[in-house]
Amino acid sequence: MLFRRRKNADFWERVRTLVWPRRSFWRSARYFAKRALRLRATPHAIAAGIAAGAFASFTPFLGFHFVIAAAVAWVIGGNLVASAIGTAVGNPLTFPFIWGATLELGKLILYGRHPSSIGPMDIGHLLWKLEFSKLWEPFIKPMVVGSLPLGIAAGLIFYVLTRWTVAAFQEQRRRRLAERARRRALAQSGAKAMAG
Template sequence: MLFKRRTQARLGDRIRGFLWPRRSFLRSARYFTKRVLRLTAAPHAVAAGVAAGVFASFLPFVGFHFLIAAIAAFLLRGNIVASALGTAIGNPITFPFIWAATLGLGRYILYGQNPGNLVPLQLGQVMTQLDIVQLWEPLIKPMTVGGIPLGVLVAVVFYSLTRSALVAFRERRRMKFAARPHRASGSLL
């Protein structure tokens, strides 16, 4: 490997770096932005891919976000790599807010103003047994119902932002390369 570490990082350092970046979250966000802007696909394909990834992040099926995003990107004729990058909107910092919003909206859509008990009383026991049937009605179903409209809304916003940013980035880049002096072909100097 070309850029391999000389000393392997300890497990604790790797976990810490995964949950809390060494440099900053802003630097990570800039990295993802540059990765998306430098993709070579058409502006619609990149923007549709990012939108598919953002939409998938609003669904409660953690662990399947990449797969859902790839399927949605394929159906929208979007870029699959961009869809994987778009799922980064769902991360340990944003998930509590996304889940609270999708659960609240889903419960409002399904049950109206007074939804009753929010979660089952034995949530810890249900989670240790991973009994999806008991989690479906109080949590997963409302989060899915609330996640679809919220995910579509935020995905549309990200589609328009990504497409306009990509068009502007490519135009600036084209103008920058056009302003450079041209070298004579075959010249060694």
């Protein structure tokens, strides 16, 4: 293989790379932004796809963000590839803040300021035993309810920013290609005049 590692990564190196990339999160974010800008679709489709991915990142259904984003993008006329890129809003750096905000907002919406029925719980034990019914009421249900307004707000913000950026990028690209075609036509007409 042409671009293989000289030394294979061990288990801990793979775990570290999964949590913290070798280069940086900023480089990954720039890559995703450039990838979204270069999609061949309308500014609305790209922006709607990114917004759908951002919305899906706020839901507590961690293994299903791509599926949720694709379904929302399909409903609102977004690009499916852009929806997958938009799910990068939810990452190891943002998930603790997203989950905390959705849980607290969901508790506030469902139970008021200080819910008395929810006390401290051993979440690790419940996750280990997979007692979903005991996790639903105190955690998952408030996170689902809290994720809706926060996800919609994030989706709207990402839609506006992405649509404006993609429209400007595509217009600049159109002008650049038109200028290149004009120069090429001038060069060809000049070559024909010299030959004739």
